[in-house]
Amino acid sequence: MAAFSVNDIAIKGISCCVPKNTERNIDLELITQEEIRKFIEVTGVEERRIATKEISTSDLCCEAAEQLISSLNWHKDEIEILVFVSQTGDYLLPVSASILQNRLGLSTQCMAFDVPLGCSGYVYGISIIAGMMKTAGFKKGLLLAGDTISKIVSKTDKSTLPLFGDAGSATAFEIDEKAGNIFFDLGTDGSGYKTIIVPDGGARNRINEDSLKVNKIEEGISRSSCDLVLDGMDVFSFGISQGPKTVNKLIEKFAIDKEKVDYFIFHQANMMMNKMIAKKLKLPVEKVPYSLKHFGNTSSATIPLTIVSELKDQILNQSSNLLMCGFGVGLSWGTMFVEDAKIECLDLIEL
Amino acid sequence: MEMNTFLQNFADILDETDAILITQETVFRDLDEWNSLTALSLIAMADEEYDVKLTGDDIKSSNSLNDIFEIIKNKG
Numbered sequence: 001m002a003a004f005s006v007n008d009i010a011i012k013g014i015s016c017c018v019p020k021n022t023e024r025n026i027d028l029e030l031i032t033q034e035e036i037r038k039f040i041e042v043t044g045v046e047e048r049r050i051a052t053k054e055i056s057t058s059d060l061c062c063e064a065a066e067q068l069i070s071s072l073n074w075h076k077d078e079i080e081i082l083v084f085v086s087q088t089g090d091y092l093l094p095v096s097a098s099i100l101q102n103r104l105g106l107s108t109q110c111m112a113f114d115v116p117l118g119c120s121g122y123v124y125g126i127s128i129i130a131g132m133m134k135t136a137g138f139k140k141g142l143l144l145a146g147d148t149i150s151k152i153v154s155k156t157d158k159s160t161l162p163l164f165g166d167a168g169s170a171t172a173f174e175i176d177e178k179a180g181n182i183f184f185d186l187g188t189d190g191s192g193y194k195t196i197i198v199p200d201g202g203a204r205n206r207i208n209e210d211s212l213k214v215n216k217i218e219e220g221i222s223r224s225s226c227d228l229v230l231d232g233m234d235v236f237s238f239g240i241s242q243g244p245k246t247v248n249k250l251i252e253k254f255a256i257d258k259e260k261v262d263y264f265i266f267h268q269a270n271m272m273m274n275k276m277i278a279k280k281l282k283l284p285v286e287k288v289p290y291s292l293k294h295f296g297n298t299s300s301a302t303i304p305l306t307i308v309s310e311l312k313d314q315i316l317n318q319s320s321n322l323l324m325c326g327f328g329v330g331l332s333w334g335t336m337f338v339e340d341a342k343i344e345c346l347d348l349i350e351l
Numbered sequence: 352m353e354m355n356t357f358l359q360n361f362a363d364i365l366d367e368t369d370a371i372l373i374t375q376e377t378v379f380r381d382l383d384e385w386n387s388l389t390a391l392s393l394i395a396m397a398d399e400e401y402d403v404k405l406t407g408d409d410i411k412s413s414n415s416l417n418d419i420f421e422i423i424k425n426k427g
Binding site: 232241 | 386387388390391392394395398399404405406407408410
C-alpha cells in the first residue's frame with residue numbers, strides 16, 4: 001500500500017505561469033449558446049489560458065522556475081534534483097527535464113527526469129522529490145509541473161476543448177530539520193487506462209497514414225487518433241468515488257485531524273465533480289478553493305495554480321496545513337497532507 | 352429499491368422535462384433534455400442515493416429507465 005510519510009523536507013515556494021492569451025467559452029462557435037451556458041453551469045469553466053504556437057509547457061515552467069529561484073535567492077548549483085511532470089513535453093525524446101536543466105543553468109551534477117503523469121502528477125512529483133531528497137540528502141529540489149493540453153485537443157471536440165487550459169508551475173523544496181511531515185497516499189487503477197488517452201503517436205500505435213484523419217464520433221465531437229479522448233462519464237464516476245476514498249484513507253491511516261486542515265486543494269476536474277467530492281467528504285465550503293472559472297482544467301498544474309491564484313494571501317508567510325488531492329488519467333490518484341508549511345507564493349506570472 | 356422513488360430521483364435531475372414523461376419505459380436518450388452533462392447527473396444520483404458506481408458502459412448499454420433501474424438494483 002503506497003501510503004507513507006517523509007520528514008525533514010520543506011516546501012519553500014510555489015510559482016505559476018500561464019499564457020496571456022485567454023479564450024472565453026462563451027465565444028466558442030462549436031456549440032450553441034444554450035449548450036455553452038449549460039456547460040459553464042456544470043463545469044464552472046468560463047475561460048481558459050491557451051498557449052500560442054510558440055509557447056510550450058517547458059517555457060511556462062521555465063519562467064515560473066526562474067522567478068521562483070530568484071525570489072528565494074537560491075544558488076542554482078545547489079539544486080540537485082529536477083523533476084518535470086507533464087504529458088506535453090517538448091519532444092517524444094529526450095526528456096524535457098534535460099532541456100530545462102540547461103535552460104535554467106542548473107549544474108550538470110543535477111539529476112533530471114520527466115514523469116508523464118497528469119491530474120495526479122503534482123502529488124506524485126512531490127512524493128518523488130521529497131523521497132529522493134530525504135534518501136540522498138539533497139539540499140534543494142525543483143518540481144516543475146504543467147501541461148499545454150490545448151495542443152493535443154481537437155478544435156472540433158466539445159467534450160474536451162472547452163474544459164482544458166494551459167499552465168506551468170514550479171515548486172521549490174529544501175532539506176529542513178524543522179519541517180513537519182508530509183503524508184502521502186498514492187494509487188493506480190490501470191484497468192481504466194483508456195478512459196483518458198491519446199491513442200496514436202506512441203510506440204503501441206505509431207503515427208500512420210490514418211492517424212491524422214478526422215473522424216466524426218457524434219454531433220459536436222470530431223477528432224483524429226492523435227487527439228485527446230476523454231470518456232467523461234467514466235472519469236466522473238471514477239472521480240466521485242476515488243477522490244473521497246483516497247482522502248479518507250490518508251486521514252485514517254495517519255490519524256489526521258480534519259479540523260486542523262486549513263485548505264483542501266483538489267485537482268480542478270470540473271465543478272460538478274469537485275463539488276460532489278467536497279460534499280461527500282463533508283468539507284466546509286470556505287476551505288475548498290476553486291480556480292476552474294478562469295483557468296479550466298490545467299492537468300498537473302491545477303493544484304499549484306489554485307494555491308497561487310486563490311490562496312496566495314491566506315498562506316503567504318503563514319504556517320498552513322494543506323491537504324492536496326489529484327486524480328485522473330492513468331487512472332491514477334494521489335493525496336498528500338503537509339503540516340506547518342510556510343510557502344513563499346509568487347504572484348501569477350503571464351507569458 | 353423502489354421504482355417510484357427512482358423515477359422521482361431521475362425527474363429531479365432534469366430541469367425542463369415534465370415529470371409525467373418519466374416512466375420506467377421512458378427511453379431517456381430520446382428526452383430533449385438528455386445530453387452528456389445530464390448523464391453525469393445520473394451517475395451522481397446513483398452514487399448519492401444508492402451508493403452505486405454507474406459506468407459509461409452501463410448508461411450506453413441501457414435504453415429505458417427500467418434498464419438503469421435494474422443495473423443499480425443489481426449493483427446495490
